[in-house]
Amino acid sequence: MKLFKLHHGIGIERKQRVYILEHEGWDEFVNDDNLAGKIRDVVHALKPVEGGREMILTSLEAPIQSQELWASGVTYKRSKVGRQEESKNAGGGDFYARAYEAERPELFFKSTKHRIVGHGEFVRIRKDSVWNVPEPELTLMITSSASIVGYTIGNDMSSRSIEGENPLYLPQAKTYDGCASLGPCIYVPEGEAPKDILIQMEVARKGAKVFEGSVSFAHMTRTPEKLVSFLYRECTFPHGSLLMTGTGIVPTSDFTLEIGDRIQITIEPIGTLENTVV
Numbered sequence: 001m002k003l004f005k006l007h008h009g010i011g012i013e014r015k016q017r018v019y020i021l022e023h024e025g026w027d028e029f030v031n032d033d034n035l036a037g038k039i040r041d042v043v044h045a046l047k048p049v050e051g052g053r054e055m056i057l058t059s060l061e062a063p064i065q066s067q068e069l070w071a072s073g074v075t076y077k078r079s080k081v082g083r084q085e086e087s088k089n090a091g092g093g094d095f096y097a098r099a100y101e102a103e104r105p106e107l108f109f110k111s112t113k114h115r116i117v118g119h120g121e122f123v124r125i126r127k128d129s130v131w132n133v134p135e136p137e138l139t140l141m142i143t144s145s146a147s148i149v150g151y152t153i154g155n156d157m158s159s160r161s162i163e164g165e166n167p168l169y170l171p172q173a174k175t176y177d178g179c180a181s182l183g184p185c186i187y188v189p190e191g192e193a194p195k196d197i198l199i200q201m202e203v204a205r206k207g208a209k210v211f212e213g214s215v216s217f218a219h220m221t222r223t224p225e226k227l228v229s230f231l232y233r234e235c236t237f238p239h240g241s242l243l244m245t246g247t248g249i250v251p252t253s254d255f256t257l258e259i260g261d262r263i264q265i266t267i268e269p270i271g272t273l274e275n276t277v278v
Contacts, residue, residue: 001039002185002271003030003150005118007059011052012043013185018052019043026065027239030141035149036188062118062182063141063152066239069116069180071137071156072227073106074099075220075246085253095167105222107231108170110156110244116180122278124178125257129159132257135247136201136265138217140224141186143240146232148224150186151193153265153273154244157181178278182242187270200266201249203257211255215248 004011009022010029021029021042032038049055073079074096099106117123125132134155141150157180163173197217203210224245231243257263261277 001036001188001190003039003063003188004056004185005061005063005065006056007061011056012039013052013056014039014043017043017048018056019046020049020052020055021046026063027067030149030186031143031240033143033145033147033149035143036190039188040190060119060184062113062116062121063186064113064116064182064242066113067241068112068237069110069139069154069182069242069244070231071108071110071154071174071244072222072246073108075105075222075227076215076248077219077221079247079250100221105227105230107227107243108174111175111180115175115177116182117178117275118181119183119273119275121181121275122178123155123157123181123263123275124176124278125157125259126159126162126176129161129173130256131159131161131164131253133158133160133251133255134201134203134257134263134265135244136199136249136267137244137247138197138199138267139182140228140243140245141188141240142228142231142237142243144237146228148193148228150188151267151270152182152186152242153184153267153270154242155181155263155265155273155275156244156247180244181273181275183273184271194269197267199249202264204262204264205258205260210261211251213249213251217245219248220245 139154159173
């Protein structure tokens with residue numbers, strides 16, 4: 001099942017049928033430990049909407065309202081190596097190796113809704129950064145009681161020249177206007193979530209592919225439950241939260257995003273998140 005946040009309600013896709021809940025509050029609806037059961041109950045009382053897919057596409061928003069978006073670092077070996085390479089001249093390389101191997105994960109605040117865009121909208125690169133990359137990440141939808149109830153696609157835009165200059169500059173490299181995208185929906189499994197999820201990314205420039213990569217979620221060194229347990233240790237989230245789980249796709253140092261680049265991130269069964277760089 002899939003939930004879509006719309007301008008004036010919530011779209012639901014289940015068994016290739018689309019339902020619309022008009023004027024339904026996002027925060028109250030998704031913050032439910034039995035979200036899958038709630039969706040099944042709701043659609044039984046509704047009629048499918050003809051042309052529902054087109055209605056969703058024309059009023060789609062990023063699937064976040066009052067939730068905070070957090071992110072995880074160095075959860076894949078490729079990420080650890082990339083962060084060590086970018087910070088070696090600043091003397092920070094050892095920090096990332098230790099974070100990769102430690103029990104406590106690297107977790108950091110990414111953004112609220114204000115700086116996040118949805119599918120089809122524009123992500124940004126900082127004007128004071130010369131090396132910028134997208135980071136495709138499976139993102140968890142978590143309730144206020146720390147239950148993982150759904151999944152979406154996240155793009156954790158990163159200014160690698162800034163974070164490589166000094167690890168203490170990480171907040172500036174990660175948080176700025178247009179620094180993240182989420183969407184296109186929240187995938188809510190009716191049974192167990194698939195374990196071996198493939199994350200794929202492609203970047204196109206002037207119609208030509210300039211980067212592509214893929215990684216299996218099974219290669220992540222920590223479990224989603226472990227990340228959530230640390231996030232919720234001393235933080236409360238009245239409306240729930242979203243947590244990016246880290247990236248295993250890291251472009252080499254000769255690649256940087258340019259204005260006009262189109263980024264496509266695909267994670268099935270969620271779908272594809274597409275954004276253009278400005």
